[in-house]
Amino acid sequence: MEQRIAVLVTAVVGSLLIALFAAVARSAGTAGSADSIAAAAARWRRTTLWGLVLLFVPTIGYSLTKMPYSSGDEAAAVVVSATGHQWAWEVTPASVPAGRLVEIRVTGADVNHGFGVYDTHDRLVTQAQAMPGFTNVIRYTFRTPGTYRILCLEYCGLGHHTMSSQLVVTAAK
């Protein structure tokens, strides 16, 4: 969806630029008095300014309604605690419901780890640093039930590649 919008905006802006260049090229040979050219330029600047204002004010207003961040005051249905150890994940509870807001509190017991959650198609759906002395909070709603894999995304020693665990997302009741 966002990519289609980006392509559309690029196409529209590109067409406008081409039209502008064409107009400049067409009028390049036109002669006129300095005053009439200055007046035309002033008119063009005014029109462009108001055109941009009319274009951007509603666009920015509309984009504000699509802010990707939740307000953060919604209470999570489940709070999961995830701790990275050399070399295993401690995840409790290891089962969460689909369609409900889940809060995952991520920390590290010894060194930095990378907490990464992969869906059943091995796509990374969410991640956070697991750092000793800090708790990073993920707020995420799992849409599709299934067994998600948890892997470590930061090299943390010889057993880094063995840090694999699971999070089961159960169907919403």
Ligand code: CUA
């Ligand atoms: Cu833990 Cu890499």
